Amino acid sequence: MSFDISIKIAGQAGQGIQSIAEILLKVLKLNGLHVFAYQDYMSRVRGGHNFMQVRISDSPVYSIKEDCNILVALDTNSVDVHRNEVPKGGAIIYDPHSTMVDSPDNRFIPIPMNNLAKEVGSPILSNTISAGSILALLDINKMDAEEFVKKQFAKKGEEVIEKNLKALERGYLYFLENFRSWKFTDIKAQKNNKLIMINGSEAVGFGAIAGGCQFIAAYPMSPSTGVFTYITGKAKEFNIISEQAEDEIAAINMALGASFSGARAMTTTSGGGLSLMAEGLSLAGVMEAPVVVVNAQRPGPATGLATRTGQEDLEYVLHIGHGEFPRFVFAPGHPEEAFYTTIHAFNLSDKYQVPAFILIDQYFADTYATAKEFDLNKVKAISSQPSAFSNDYKRYQITKSGVSPRAYPMQGDFTFIADSHEHTENGHITEDGEVRNKMVEKRFRKLKGMQKEFGKPTYYYGDKLVPSSFKKGKAKTVFLAWGSNYGVVRETVDYLKKQKRSVAMLHFNRIYPFPRKEAIAFLKGAKEIITVENNYQGQFGNILKAETGIEVDGKILKYDGRPFTVEYILKRI
Amino acid sequence: MSFDISIKIAGQAGQGIQSIAEILLKVLKLNGLHVFAYQDYMSRVRGGHNFMQVRISDSPVYSIKEDCNILVALDTNSVDVHRNEVPKGGAIIYDPHSTMVDSPDNRFIPIPMNNLAKEVGSPILSNTISAGSILALLDINKMDAEEFVKKQFAKKGEEVIEKNLKALERGYLYFLENFRSWKFTDIKAQKNNKLIMINGSEAVGFGAIAGGCQFIAAYPMSPSTGVFTYITGKAKEFNIISEQAEDEIAAINMALGASFSGARAMTTTSGGGLSLMAEGLSLAGVMEAPVVVVNAQRPGPATGLATRTGQEDLEYVLHIGHGEFPRFVFAPGHPEEAFYTTIHAFNLSDKYQVPAFILIDQYFADTYATAKEFDLNKVKAISSQPSAFSNDYKRYQITKSGVSPRAYPMQGDFTFIADSHEHTENGHITEDGEVRNKMVEKRFRKLKGMQKEFGKPTYYYGDKLVPSSFKKGKAKTVFLAWGSNYGVVRETVDYLKKQKRSVAMLHFNRIYPFPRKEAIAFLKGAKEIITVENNYQGQFGNILKAETGIEVDGKILKYDGRPFTVEYILKRI
């Protein structure tokens, strides 16, 4: 890591933080640089205080920093809130005409963005002006930015492109003309790095498409809407039926209907919506209907903090739905893992005819990160269903594996019933105690096969990921992480390693069926086990105890709706 | 226990099993005898195969037996299904004109109920005829029965009373005339035993009324409807608003609205309905709204076995609702405990401003048992809310106990907001991280107080109940029970004690906050811990492990929708 720069762009909702960040991030990516960008936004459309945190390096970056080298403050409040986060030698870019600054010191760089924008043609260009100035400050070649602007505004016509190019240039030159002496670091483009930049929502959505999703029904709810809109945007191209349901109850039940017809079906939601799906999830359990459910967590209870992050639904998802039935629960740690996990979720849900949950959270959904191009040959959408059936086909045939052959209507002359009651092999209502026992046992027999499937935990021991064949942990202190905390805990381990501490991370992507054997093997030698979670109760620690008897020695918890930072964790060990 | 008789009355839905049982049970109770009666019924209105199991003794009885001394078979199928359950010397009463019996042996007692009923006036009297014959067989004085008939049919007028009295006499005499030699045992009336006979639904409903319930909204669903109808039947008399909601979502949200206005509010439901309430329960969590939720369990998932019994929602109820919030979860073991527990649930929900769950099940709800008259002075409906407030009243004031003073509209000139978002002390939406932390911590601080409240587990060690001051378990083998399995496990302990085995039961009524200290103390000396549950996963065992680290040594599980018997448990140890 030869450089590691943090930028914060702060202002009100509606001021265009995202437009600035978009240009910046895309251009950095085109330069082969690694970026990591998190959005902190309020539950409102205009006003308030939002900000975007961007980290840039020539090596992969996995989390945000509390302080920043550069602050772009779009209003006075942003200066007040964030000026102390910029150390000496840092830069604070602001518009001297719209933003009041008390006693500016030499970190402050006034750029009259609004005036420059008006000069170039229109005040709405001020975001492009800012982007130009930031690029100049970072000493990034203007050419890539120009290329990006051309692509980005292609649909809007020549005039818009022209004006934005001008604005970019104006911002760039204004900076050079007035602040040439400013320079942070040697940012070197890594042009032969073939990177993609993707956020968690897109990674799950992209995975769903690669996993053969054919039907999505959902109801909008932050922070889950991103996955829904990503897939919906591609619906025509990928032959996907996408429907905005009237409520989450309809969403899950629509998905189950489509699943009955033979679709790879999914739904996306967040806390309150998940709760409304509880009964439908129980239906999936007894009907043995494959369905993929993405739950993007936010802090609760109820409406809670609608646009912020949390990991509070873990134990809930393990038990959601009345009655008992097996399920998959995944919690990927980074976009690449989310992509593959989603494909696996479709395949495994199909293979075992159980619901598969993917737990993400606001931090994960909205965070952009660069990654190597995903290898699309690694996983395929594979259906495990036979394609021919005899006329005495039994939907719920008792089998050794617990899995019955699954047919769809019109695959032959047979008929079948999918049923919400306890049922016979034919799907008809039964109250017979023995049949009931057989059906319960059949459903739970699947767990044996499910346990062996995709989803071993990742043991991160210093710079390298230990493959799952690595059978025993080596570190004295092991941090437990699940879901989105992969990155920040990984960087914590890196930091502590440099201090010669014997530390590792054990990250769980699959939480159910719980990888008991692996957890025990990796944790056996540890002197100290610390769980790192975005909730109050240390839920993963509870699950670990119930599943393995292993008790954690410490909990590092955060439940204020904001993501962890390495600094926060370090302060607590 | 000088006698212990089991009777099964079997036939189709609509044939009047309950009418026969009702006369029988009430008359036995009037004689000061202990009864225990369980209904096994199908999810249909007419036809099928239902039966009622009645046990009678001069000592309290707590469970059903698999075999029976007397079978009353109302149709041919009932003879086929149950004849093998009647040992030699037992009696099988049937109507020789409507019921086919292959090779009747000397257990069979033909009573031409239909013909006798017609003689007396109408075929619908055949149930009273049966009751008369059974009473004669049991050698119960006819007088009490006559008294009961008079009371029972009082509203229907003289003619109906007259006819039923005649029918009772006819059945009674017909038996004596034809089968005088039959006699089971010396049933001795215990006239000075002042007993009540009550089922689980009534006990909870009665407790709710005694606990000051003022508002109930619910949606019908077996097996929870009994609690709802009991309370609704008394609504006018006790000044209770009762409303059948359009769905369970409305039911819980109506209750929360009433709670806001100051009502002691409740709702009743079962599995699927509970799932639909999940979001509303989370709302109760963040709003800190008192509400009592009765969940009458039945086997799932989804519709499952709609009229049968199960204990499958335990882990679910501990975690239901997205986000994190404290709650009470109770699972009373017998009607008397249910009565007191319900009163406590109202008081504690009010005191701590958290939802209180009462978990019962179909077996519990529909089972009648005799008990000593409840002592109504033991528990009172006590509100912990202050009655005067200043004008700067803060609904969510941060306090040491975590409990804020709760006001209702129009208790003064102040106004306040109850809010589903994370909020300030004033109830206004906030996104402030520090306020959020304080509110989460405030809500969870309540747990400390809650832990000390009503609901220690019951350690049953032989004939006597050990008071909660009894600090250490003595038995080698401890059976764990929760909810409705109190009775059958208690009788199992009694049985094994007689065999000189060192056994005890530890029964949990309060499951959350989990009585950790008591559980550990009582289980410390045990060599063998066996959990007895009506589910597949041994859920209580899992909770015990997560809460205390104690692992059970054995699980005796039953998930076919039927209740345990002592015989079933004994076979599995």
Added chain:
Amino acid sequence: MENTNPFHYEGELSWCPGCGDFQILKSVEKALTSLNKKPSEVVLVSGIGQAAKLPHYMKANGFNGLHGRALPPAFGIKSFNRDLTVLVTTGDGDCYGEGGNHLIHAIRRNIDITVIVHNNQVYGLTKGQASPTSEVGMVTKTQPFGVVSLPFNPIAFAIAMDTPFVARSYSKDIDFTADLIKQGIETKGFALIDILQPCVSFNKINTYQWYSQRAYKLDNNYDPTNRVKAFEKSLEWGDKIPIGVIYRSQRQTYDETLDRLGIKPQVNSQPDLSKVKSLLSEF
């Protein structure tokens, strides 16, 4: 008919003897038979209730889901496989009570399905509580002081929602009901058929006699395409209750929209890998 009825189911039916549900079952079979449908291309979707047991009592595909939730799976089933004939058999509680919101939005979507409501004005399966269509004053265990809410008028509601096909029938007239169901199936888009169905066990008010005295067939002069007139007709409920097609209209179906967009996924098909790969370039 038995011989030529491919939908006949051999097993036991658990409805009460005399229940109007038997008649509706016959009508459904008749309608489908007359349209020469094959059991394998028909899906019966239901929630929970006595009415909702119907899919178990016919030889056809069935999706017997949750109480109140028949319409959403019906949408999923039909939109994914538009070659299927999808019927929803539901109760007044199932469809107008627990499931009311789905009815509103299913009509708006206008997917091509036929919804048959066994309207017995009571909750049958759960033993006699009031339903959304119960008469004011009806006494039950959960309404011991009598029903106070205004009965839901499904016909007026459906007309206000501009439902393409709105009909009422009386279960006792099997041929008439079968014909309405047939018309409903033939209608492109959403068809709602509300069927007066005596519940002999729990509804002691709206009995065979009560309905028989009141139900009358709309005559040929009645024009179901006039929305305002149809609305006026829908308010008729009392001594006379009109049965027949009360309202008809036409608008684009959800099926047609999907066809227009060219969206028609196939079972067990893989996504086009080259297309999937091309998405990478957008990141």
Added chain:
Amino acid sequence: MENTNPFHYEGELSWCPGCGDFQILKSVEKALTSLNKKPSEVVLVSGIGQAAKLPHYMKANGFNGLHGRALPPAFGIKSFNRDLTVLVTTGDGDCYGEGGNHLIHAIRRNIDITVIVHNNQVYGLTKGQASPTSEVGMVTKTQPFGVVSLPFNPIAFAIAMDTPFVARSYSKDIDFTADLIKQGIETKGFALIDILQPCVSFNKINTYQWYSQRAYKLDNNYDPTNRVKAFEKSLEWGDKIPIGVIYRSQRQTYDETLDRLGIKPQVNSQPDLSKVKSLLSEF
């Protein structure tokens, strides 16, 4: 007005500048002030959405519950304390989408509350998805090929449900809206007021200009008590959109039923112990 408006709230409002919600807030305050209501006897109940934030922006009691679930708590609040004035402030998504089923049954129950729907024909708070009242063809991120479902007509629906008071307003006319709200509060029973409310951030179709060109006030000759005529009027939506009281009717309220039964529980009161004891004899 500020001085004489006891409902004025001092804190910050998070709506977008120019949003119609500000106007509705003023209208509500005006209506309540003109009725001499005290803040402490008013409860504002809402679900979730921009509209649903209103209870935070007025000095009055508030119950800000779940998305789509404003009506059930409003029932609980009002039935238990019938001295309260209960207003529901809700959005088109909140009330007609997620909460549709409660609307059906709340109207049937006819509890005495006033429901104010901020109908901006879009999901504002979640950034611009279609709502149940969005126009066919409207393109959003979740309807990239345009809305296909028929917009929900709340007025026609409410008339079909025989709602005692049904009105439409346009947020820009604050006095007119305030007067309708006042009438709604004065109506015994359920009042539904659907208010056309421009969302300046996400609805680029139904703008101030769009509404201003179309909204017209019903004249004095219009008779809102004729149900069929009102229904006909409710179908008018296009170049001309009528605003005003569109329908009025009368029937027993839930409140009156409770009064008749003598059910009126008091806070912090104990059940009568002797009565409770007498129940024992029934077992």
